[in-house]
Amino acid sequence: MVVSIDLEARLSAYREKVEASLGELVTKEMAGPSAEAMSMARTVLLAGGKRWRPVLTLLAHEAAGGSPSEEVMDLALAFELIHTATLVHDDIYDGARLRRGAPTLHIAHGDAQAIIVGDYLFVLGFGLGGRAENRIVDSVSTTCTAIAAAELKQMRHIRDLTTRPEDYDEIVRGKTAGPFANACAAAAILAGASEEHIENLKEFGMGVGIAFQMVDDLLDLTGDLSMGKPRGTDVHEGKMTLPLIHALTVLHGAPRQRIAEILESFNDAHWDELTELLNEAGSFDYTRNLIETHLINALDRLRRLPPTSARELMEGLAEMSLGRKL
């Protein structure tokens, strides 16, 4: 997939708007009673995330016929703050030491502080999101309880070699794709879109979100340091990513036995053998095909909206998010 330089530049303009508003919020908080909390939070908040969720919010709002407003930016920031809150808390129990190249908050300041700062970010996000109409508040709330449910389920399936594709689907829809779908749907509601287009944008977000997670799964096994994610983080943590679930499902006999052994006590000496087994099972191709299917479905939904500059950028964004080296 080729994303034109023009598209990149136009997307950057949205990203910069988000950065500017986020910067203003940080400055405002630093001047108030939450200065201590924000001084810890801002490191991770401003550490150069891709801002997929807020940018998608702004674009979906525009694609649904809305005009730029304070309300939609509040919503966009709410999603970024809530997302960052989950990252801060995830990093604690994942024992992660680095996030976007810098020490994680709990490593820099301690677990207690990281729990509180995560709560603070949640609250700040909900304060902004809570200003929207009730239907949006309900949608945000449901999305967030679904994140928690999915995280608990994912935890139960750590190193569980019997994890089924349906379990994976449920976890991904709750944890990664739900927030994308919600960002698009909430933006469409705010823009006063028809029920049909709210649904189309929601499904676009869901499809892109699922594909996004699957790309992440592949990167964990193939590695691409330029994406900021060291190879094998998930494998070492015992997370059941899609290629692994696929291989465990289709392999039989000795190869099935062997991949199970490898996953139960994984270390870096196993990389070549694991890659070979995943190739033998066709798990990389299977995952790539699924990514393409979800992307095609997402774009099909998106193209039911009137053609606009925002819609074009969303197509570009979807392709970029998936165009990370596979």
Add this chain to the structure above:
Amino acid sequence: MVVSIDLEARLSAYREKVEASLGELVTKEMAGPSAEAMSMARTVLLAGGKRWRPVLTLLAHEAAGGSPSEEVMDLALAFELIHTATLVHDDIYDGARLRRGAPTLHIAHGDAQAIIVGDYLFVLGFGLGGRAENRIVDSVSTTCTAIAAAELKQMRHIRDLTTRPEDYDEIVRGKTAGPFANACAAAAILAGASEEHIENLKEFGMGVGIAFQMVDDLLDLTGDLSMGKPRGTDVHEGKMTLPLIHALTVLHGAPRQRIAEILESFNDAHWDELTELLNEAGSFDYTRNLIETHLINALDRLRRLPPTSARELMEGLAEMSLGRKL
């Protein structure tokens, strides 16, 4: 202070309404995708808290001229859920093993689960609170970020013998009294009260909340197992409660030196000596006087509202919350 049996019974009716609505919410959540999260959360949620915050919300709403409604109950439950979320997270970093007589969530299920379940409770609470008008949402959000700020400050002052009464005041207003004040103010806004009465109810909540925390501080030193709080929890954790701050401020020479030594390496053999030093400094009396002052101010504010059954119950509630054995 004597609270009549009649008042007790009438207050119980409000508490039971809260319990019933909370029970319905739990049942609804247990039937949905968040069943796993709620199955862990409900133990602490239904473990017989006093429900000060939601009962105060209902009463303040009525005292301000509102009639019972779904909206005010949503708000009342929101405050209880958010409060419980902070308890679950506090218990993790305080290393608390028991809460309301049962094992804390992180002891029963693990830290990761407790972080996520706390987040889930926050989100559930904000989902309910976020349905209110923007002014209320802003008030709830500000109150919650202030809780986080106060918790960080409290943490910085652990075992800090130079903690000043002003630091204590700031921490208590943020962490304990702010949520009481906010519950009363938000209820009054929802009831459509005048600015004057919103302010009166807010100050009532603030005064009661401050007094409530000071009673808690005393109980930590004098002990009263019937209140469910074992003596010395705060002292062992190095929390700087008001009697300790007072004693460290007024004592000089050898007694000051000795109380500092005791607090720096406290163990149960020090109880008699610590109590004697606190008596010598007049710290118990000082704290009791301050409690009374805050109570009197709170009741003065409350009595500016028209006399109603709800107002009478709030007076009773204030006295009960303070009538815990000192």
